[in-house]
Amino acid sequence: MIKKIFPSVLLILTATLLVMGIFTYHNTKGLYYDFVEDGLNRALTAIEGSILDSEDFYDPSENLMIRHTMESSDYRITLIDEEGRVVFDTDRDAETMQNHADRPEILDALSGNPTRSVRYSESIGADMMYKAVAMELDDGSTGILRVSMKLSLTRDILTMSLRELAVYLFFAFAAAALFSRYLIGYMLRPVKDISFFAKKIAGGDYEERMSWYANDEIGDLATSLNDMADRLEETFQMLSNRNVELEVILKSILDGIIAVDPTYHIKIINNSALQLLGVDPNRHWVGKNLREILPKDSLFREMDDVYAKDGDESVYYKEVKIGDKTVRVAYGKINDNDQVNGYILVLQDITQIRRLENIRKDFVANVSHELKTPITSIKGFVETLREGVDDEATRNHFYDIIEMETQRLIELVEDILTLSFLENEESGREGVEDRIHPGVVLREMIQMASKLAREKDIRIESQIQSDLPEIPFKEEYFRQMCLNLLDNAVKYSPPASKVWVTLKREEKYLKLIIADQGMGIPEEAKERIFERFYRVEKGRGRKEGGTGLGLAIVKHIVQSQGATITVDSEPGKGSTFTVTIEIVRY
Numbered sequence: 082m083i084k085k086i087f088p089s090v091l092l093i094l095t096a097t098l099l100v101m102g103i104f105t106y107h108n109t110k111g112l113y114y115d116f117v118e119d120g121l122n123r124a125l126t127a128i129e130g131s132i133l134d135s136e137d138f139y140d141p142s143e144n145l146m147i148r149h150t151m152e153s154s155d156y157r158i159t160l161i162d163e164e165g166r167v168v169f170d171t172d173r174d175a176e177t178m179q180n181h182a183d184r185p186e187i188l189d190a191l192s193g194n195p196t197r198s199v200r201y202s203e204s205i206g207a208d209m210m211y212k213a214v215a216m217e218l219d220d221g222s223t224g225i226l227r228v229s230m231k232l233s234l235t236r237d238i239l240t241m242s243l244r245e246l247a248v249y250l251f252f253a254f255a256a257a258a259l260f261s262r263y264l265i266g267y268m269l270r271p272v273k274d275i276s277f278f279a280k281k282i283a284g285g286d287y288e289e290r291m292s293w294y295a296n297d298e299i300g301d302l303a304t305s306l307n308d309m310a311d312r313l314e315e316t317f318q319m320l321s322n323r324n325v326e327l328e329v330i331l332k333s334i335l336d337g338i339i340a341v342d343p344t345y346h347i348k349i350i351n352n353s354a355l356q357l358l359g360v361d362p363n364r365h366w367v368g369k370n371l372r373e374i375l376p377k378d379s380l381f382r383e384m385d386d387v388y389a390k391d392g393d394e395s396v397y398y399k400e401v402k403i404g405d406k407t408v409r410v411a412y413g414k415i416n417d418n419d420q421v422n423g424y425i426l427v428l429q430d431i432t433q434i435r436r437l438e439n440i441r442k443d444f445v446a447n448v449s450h451e452l453k454t455p456i457t458s459i460k461g462f463v464e465t466l467r468e469g470v471d472d473e474a475t476r477n478h479f480y481d482i483i484e485m486e487t488q489r490l491i492e493l494v495e496d497i498l499t500l501s502f503l504e505n506e507e508s509g510r511e512g513v514e515d516r517i518h519p520g521v522v523l524r525e526m527i528q529m530a531s532k533l534a535r536e537k538d539i540r541i542e543s544q545i546q547s548d549l550p551e552i553p554f555k556e557e558y559f560r561q562m563c564l565n566l567l568d569n570a571v572k573y574s575p576p577a578s579k580v581w582v583t584l585k586r587e588e589k590y591l592k593l594i595i596a597d598q599g600m601g602i603p604e605e606a607k608e609r610i611f612e613r614f615y616r617v618e619k620g621r622g623r624k625e626g627g628t629g630l631g632l633a634i635v636k637h638i639v640q641s642q643g644a645t646i647t648v649d650s651e652p653g654k655g656s657t658f659t660v661t662i663e664i665v666r667y
């Protein structure tokens with residue numbers, strides 16, 4: 082800035098001093114001319130008086146005043162008659178001189194208004210000042226007295242004084258230049274400070290403050306800037322706190338949140354959203370276009386649709402498929418002064434909810450179906466009996482069927498209740514507190530299962546380790562689990578086969594293994610047998626009196642107690658179910 086102002090100041094200084102110099106030159110010149118004219122006037126008065134007194138206008142060579150003037154000064158005296166002829170001249174021969182009637186000073190004198198005339202004299206070869214007066218001579222004619230002086234003398238004096246003036250002006254110029262340089266620097270210092278301060282603030286250093294407190298406009302400006310910096314610092318602090326809060330909220334929220342600008346460039350995206358969209362969470366996605374991430378996705382198609390809609394309602398809900406996930410999306414517009422400034426998408430993964438809903442629907446349908454068969458059968462036999470069956474053996478057979486179907490119904494309802502109880506328990510479970518002796522309980526269950534086994538001539542061989550520790554397991558559940566697995570092993574084994582039951586410790590685990598020589602389970606059904614009402618073949622299980630819920634109950638029990646179950650089977654050769662329970666749990 083100083084580089085701009087200083088040359089301008091120098092220019093103004095030069096121009097001022099130049100104008101001053103020219104003015105002084107003219108003024109001094111004027112003064113000198115006045116001074117010379119004054120001399121001429123005095124000489125004119127004296128000589129005019131002398132000529133008029135001595136009446137020697139036409140022969141002035143003996144005039145005392147003229148002689149005296151010639152001797153004592155550099156004045157040139159010329160006498161001219163009214164025709165303009167030169168009568169006498171102190172410097173030249175009057176005879177040889179031109180007619181002077183047209184000289185301005187002569188014309189002025191004749192008109193009665195004598196003025197000075199400055200011009201170059203050819204006869205003298207120098208600048209001269211002339212002044213003339215007209216006199217009434219005794220013979221009635223008019224004579225003109227002209228006194229003139231070379232200006233070269235005065236010009237020398239003028240030049241000298243102007244040279245001096247130039248020296249003074251030069252010093253004045255130098256002093257003024259130095260002083261103005263200092264003054265500009267001094268006055269620009271606060272501007273420099275302010276500029277430095279503004280740069281710091283713009284660079285994000287909100288702690289910087291100005292220390293210019295002079296009681297003037299700059300001081301006021303510094304105070305205002307400091308106030309502004311205070312407010313900026315406060316606002317920035319507030320914003321960064323909000324940002325941190327927002328980041329924590331976005332991170333901790335389970336729903337996916339995406340904010341985009343009107344051209345779909347991402348402004349905010351949280352980890353849940355990245356996970357839902359199945360994109361790399363370690364990459365930087367802010368600034369990228371959402372279309373690049375989801376070029377063909379239905380989420381995007383819906384988005385275009387929703388955002389094309391006008392209207393007051395600013396949030397729309399849609400259910401879309403993203404990959405194999407079902408996602409509920411809330412689409413919101415960010416409006417600012419009737420202008421759409423961007424969009425917000427809130428993504429909620431409802432795959433699990435939809436899956437559970439489907440399972441529940443299937444379950445209800447299955448339950449209805451399972452209940453319908455025995456109820457229809459009971460109803461049919463009761464109606465037949467009411468119509469009257471004479472044969473006692475047939476009647477008893479019908480009673481047996483009704484009893485069997487009723488038992489089936491009871492078992493089905495019991496299993497459904499157990500399952501629903503387990504589901505409720507599971508959601509409110511807080512660790513397993515019961516401890517049991519697994520060997521003791523298992524022996525009891527083998528005894529219970531032996532009744533059915535004997536009917537089919539199946540032998541249950543058990544190998545139960547003697548020194549087994551207590552394990553954390555709900556006794557009632559352990560009973561149910563063992564009974565269901567043993568029941569299945571016997572149910573799905575051919576008569577006169579064997580079932581092996583093993584209970585042993587393997588390091589920190591307890592293993593319950595139930596193996597049979599039955600029909601086995603095909604590979605593709607191994608996972609599915611734990612589903613409710615799943616049967617390997619439609620007839621299998623139902624014929625044997627199973628409800629189709631036994632293994633679903635076992636799976637729930639195992640999960641609720643923190644254990645695992647696996648099945649190993651070869652169709653036609655037999656199946657082995659293994660339950661692994663952690664003995665010590667911390």
Ligand code: ADP
Pocket residue numbers: 569570573597599600601602610615616617618621622623626627628629630631632633656
């Ligand atoms: P169910 O009450 O019908 O036995 P489960 O849930 O206990 O129902 O068993 C589901 C299906 O798994 C059965 O219908 C049967 O087809 C098959 N299954 C279970 N245990 C065995 C086993 N030990 N051997 C062969 N198949 C089995």
